[in-house]
Structure formats: C-alpha cells, structure tokens
Amino acid sequence: MPQIDQIMTTYGSQLFWLVITFGLIYFVIGRSMFPKIQGTVDQRKAKIAGDIAAAKAAHARADEIEEEYRLAHARARDAALAVTAEAKAKGAREAEAKVREADAGIALHLADAEEAIAAQQAAALTEIEAVAVEAAQDIVARLTPAKITKPQVNRAVKGALADA
Secondary structure (H helix, E strand, C coil): CHHHHHHHHHHHHHHHHHHHHHHHHHHHHHHHHHHHHHHHHHHHHHHHHHHHHHHHHHHHHHHHHHHHHHHHHHHHHHHHHHHHHHHHHHHHHHHHHHHHHHHHHHHHHHHHHHHHHHHHHHHHHHHHHHHHHHHHHHHHHHHCCCCCCHHHHHHHHHHHHHHC
C-alpha cells in the first residue's frame, strides 16, 4: 500500500518537526502564559483566604453579638418577671383589702338583717300571741258555757308557747 510506504519514508522528518513544534509550544506557554496564569491563581487564592478570614471574623463578631443579645434578653426577662411578680403581689394585696372591705360591709348588712329578722320575729310572735288568745277565747266560748277573761287566756297561751 502506497500510504503505508509513504509514512515510513517521512516518519523521521515528521518526528523531528513534532518535537520542534511541541518544544516551541512548551516554551511559549511555559515562559509567557504560565506565569500570568499562576499569578491569577495566586491572586484568587489570596482573595479566597482573605474572604475566609473576613468571614471567620464576621462569624466571631456575630457570635459575640448573639451572646450580648442573649444576655440582654435574659436581663429583660428577669426584669419582666420581677415587674410581673410585683404587680401580682400588689394585685393580691389590693384584692385582699377589697375582700376585707366587702367582708366588713357584709358583716354590717348581716347584723342589720339579723336585727330586722329578730324584730320581725318578735312582732310576728306578738301577733301570733294575740291571734292565739282571741282564737282560744273564741273556742272556749263556743265549746263551753264558762266565761274566761282575756288575761286568763293570755297567761295560758304564753305558758303554752313557752313550753313549745
């Protein structure tokens, strides 16, 4: 085959030019482009390292701020609890004073009511006595021919009511 025969005759020449071309590319890239690329990579590494350091510093500052916030929150909560406890105690004292006032008022009303009940009970008992005297005198007059005086019936009714 003629193509294969041609490769063998030009083989050495192609290898020579291949080495020269790759060598030239190596020196051009290695001497001019590589330092620029390496400089850019170093700049990026330095920027990333600086950003990481800044992020760590910001994180540390955020932790400090969070701790300050927690302490302030705890102080505010304690103050609020103290105010709440004081308000609760004050409310209890006020409620207790109002209960005492109400108890005194109720006791006064109760005493007045008991006096009124006692007076009404005495009046009712007097009326019952009068009615009982009249009824007893009327019953005795209807059932027996004997005549009884009002003072006699009154003594008898009082004696019967005292026994009951």
